[in-house]
Amino acid sequence: PTLQATFYGHTYDNPFMNASGVHCMTTAELDALADSAAGSFVTKSATAEAREGNPEPRYVNVDLGSINSMGLPNLGLDYYLDYAIKRQASHPDQPFVMSVASYQGFDEYVTNMRKIQESDYTGLVELNLSCPNVPGKPQMAYDFEDTDRLLTEIFAFYTKPFGVKLPPYFDIMHFDKIAAVLNQFDLKFVNCINSIGNGLYIDKATDTVVIKPKGGFGGIGGEYVKPTALANVRALKQRLNPSIEIIGTGGILTGRDAYEHLLCGASMLQVGTQLEKEGLGVFDRLTKELLAILESKGYASIAEFKGKLGTLD
């Protein structure tokens, strides 16, 4: 069997990528990712200017996952744009994804996308909609009107292919609402999910939180989030136009977790916490484990089971 994955018109050796934020801050990390067994990779979410991010400890691995409040540390949009333009020229047959964020809210999203539109980068962009909006409002993707307004404003000038990275939703009505907003636009993909926001982890030895920023509140990743991640992949796949592909992110530790995301309809798969814990070797292990599952089930390719989750009706 083969793990070949087709995504936005390109066939990758396998569906695995890093999740933005993990192992993708510097050109050295990105080149190492590109040379790993991962099928593709995504850059750290870039803001207009380079950012130090929050004081440490700001990312902690725990038994069942991770908690982080990094605060968008990154080397700035120009740094990643420069890397992306060089990389697409030197490796035209290995497309990747450039992640874009905003720390100043609505307007910075627009100016960042305008800069990419005017640049020589022609590849995919992942617009991180988990970023803060104006004070007093929830993150962008939890404000359906502002998300609609933002995508309307971007599509007025942006002609290159892009998709969005979404936080998890927990209410069926919210699945309906975000899908209704996104279906209005020619998005190439939706990536579900970002970390589950504002969790809290307590160190049993000290009765204290484990990260410094936000009194210990941080995004949760890892084993904790798989049921939510699978539900968001499935719900968005069921609701979005078939032209909008899904990237499945969240709780992928084993080949079986990867297989379940594919059953829910994911085309590509991103690994964050487990990559942070295990290093680049995680991709060799995951491809081996996923391949063994296809063999044991007699599948020749992912296409034979992708999106074919059974239900009990």
Ligand SMILES: CC(C)(C)CCc1c(C(=O)O)[nH]c(=O)[nH]c1=O
């Ligand atoms: C949470 C934000 C800092 C607004 C965006 C960047 C981000 C971060 C981060 O840089 O803290 N961590 C995540 O798990 N997901 C993210 O999307």
